[in-house]
Amino acid sequence: MRCERLTAVAATVLLAWATTPAPAWAQDTHEGHGDHSAHMAAARYAPERSVARYVTPRVTLVNQDRVEVQLDELLTADGPLLLNFVFATCTTVCPVLSASFSNLQRTLGEEASRVPLISITIDPDHDTPEVMKSYLKRYHAQPGWQFLTGRRADIEQVMHAFDAFVPDKMSHRPLTFLRSPKDGQWVRIDGFISTADLVTEYRALVVN
């Protein structure tokens, strides 16, 4: 009698598991070892963080609206800003970096308009202003996020200046830079960072 009841319960649970909608996000479940090893995996995939001083070369780039941008002026203006290097047909790396920028804007809300985000293409051959504009639209970019292209030699110069140069775009690293308005130094994040951690980094820049 008890045996049958237990089996019936087990079968119901099994059926219930197989047919209910999944828990919303991974953190909502305690499935097996998933929860614990997720934390360990996060440590393994943690990005590298360092601080450096970079000198922006005097180059003129063009943004998604075909407006010319004097890069050294842009990157030394008052206030914090974030920078990354991406390209429109990138696999894996850039989609996550760009989703990260997108979510940062969303999270900052009204404050987002005071935090310039700059993405510089490392595929100027393909990424024309029209391509870049379409890319920003896909990532629901809000005002303040610019995507820049330019002459190949100028782009390479900028990459060198930020110690981000790779001879071929396919081998580029997932880099995000945050500029501190206090001392002009740059926080360099090599790897994939959560929005929570990115906001923490940003707040550290602007707090007195």
Added chain:
Amino acid sequence: MRTLRATILAATLACLMATSALGQAPETVAGLSPGEALRLGERMYREGILPSGEPMRAMVRGDIPVDGTMFSCASCHLRGGLGSLEGTVVTLPTNGAWLYQPLVGARMNPTARERLPEHLRRDEFRAAYTDATLARALRLGLDPTGRPLHPVMPRYRLADRDLQVMIYYLKNLSAQPSPGVTADTVRFATVIAGDVDPGKRAAMLAPLEAHVQAVNSQSRHQGRRAQHGPFYKEEKLSAYRQLELAVWELSGPPATWEAQLESYLREQPVFALLGGISAGEWRPIHEFCEAHRIPNLFPITDFPAISATDWYTLYFSKGWYQEGETAATFLRGVTDLSPTAKVVQVLRDDPAARALAQGFQDTRKRLGQPPAEVIALAAEERIDGDFWTRLGARQPDAVLVLWLGPEDLADLGALATAARMPGMVFVSGRLLGDRLYSLPEGVRPFTYITYPYSLPGEQGRAWLATRQWLKSRDIPLSHERIQSQMYFVGWMLSGALKHIRHDFYRDHLLDVMDMMRDQYYAIAAYPRLSFGPGQRYAAKGAYIVQMGPGPEPELIKRHDWVVY
């Protein structure tokens, strides 16, 4: 009580069995026909759109929401599903053949593993996925052993039915090798369409055939290596196959070409098309490749189909269209023109001029500029010095875009002595050919020339290497641009096949091409070719040059290879 328990158990088991019947086509998938499920699954995979039409939603890196408009499965796993390697991130395969087999060690298939001595066999890294564990991977980011996947793998929010469609699609994605491949051979074809000049035909075919011979001459050596080489290279070495190259000749009107191609394909399936050449348009062959999902790598044509979204033909460039495009883009960046200056295109009714003009007009539209005027010359109309003088007077300070050949431009010098000179003149370097160098000195200061190839004097090393190789194969040098283009095709083919190894899926061939680094060295005809997923015209630019003075003028670059 007993009956209820039995019913519940039976129902559960039936559910699980129905969804894990790999290899047997089910009657329905989530209530859809298999064909419809594949179509909807493909849309989810490639475009990130659910069967409902809504974007797919997921989380990455713990707390970053992404939706299907940002990126899709194909963005990282690529169209063929074999994954990608970019910078620091390896995106693993997600195709049926790979998911539903156990992973037993670096690129070693189970059969190879069986042949190893016991003590060298490694444990499975992970068991084969099942429908249930794949569902868990997509929703929760856990592999079959419960280990979490990389944080950048999205954890998807999917309803059960959508999940079933996705799983069914993945199971069938690159699950069987494409046609045209046997245990020993890979078959390609090259298309020769219409009445092609025999010299050009030979220039296209001879280097390609020479490359095929070069690969095949290694058969005995490669065969021995595969049999006796070290065990850890077995998988790579056994992927070697002989190449076959069929020549598909198309005759008669272009409207009949697709039917002829289909007939060739039925007779003898091929893995992909290589090179090829047409006396005129390329579109019918382009459409054939789109319809049958067959890659065509680098046909020789000045009339490629221009599309931002078509997939299966990888061209060297947009041909004539690209010169028009470059002229229009360059013109937009010219700042010292009068804002009321008119832009006038002058052309005859021939295919090249039409393509040049189309590239020019489409680009002006894309840049938000008003269309240029068009002066279309009648066939019998002759151009002399008076024509230019009259044109100059009617259109002072204009920008004249002259898609004309050397005969028509013979008296262009009249512009230099006219009362009113144009602001700028554009001509096509390609249309002028060798006669470019006799452009009258008087017009050179205001004439800009589109030049869609590497300049004379550039790419010296690449030309040397190409010519040496041709000589070593006893191929006389002629139509050197075509020969250099086919040299590149053969050269990159070996590399591409090495990357493909055993994964002979047509989509994967293109994915491998898309991950190629920028190429400078093996392609003498262009300064640079660049690649990327979905990029289908490898040479992205054309030079804008002006001519220096004198009878042997130098060509002076007025912009980089790519004008944005």
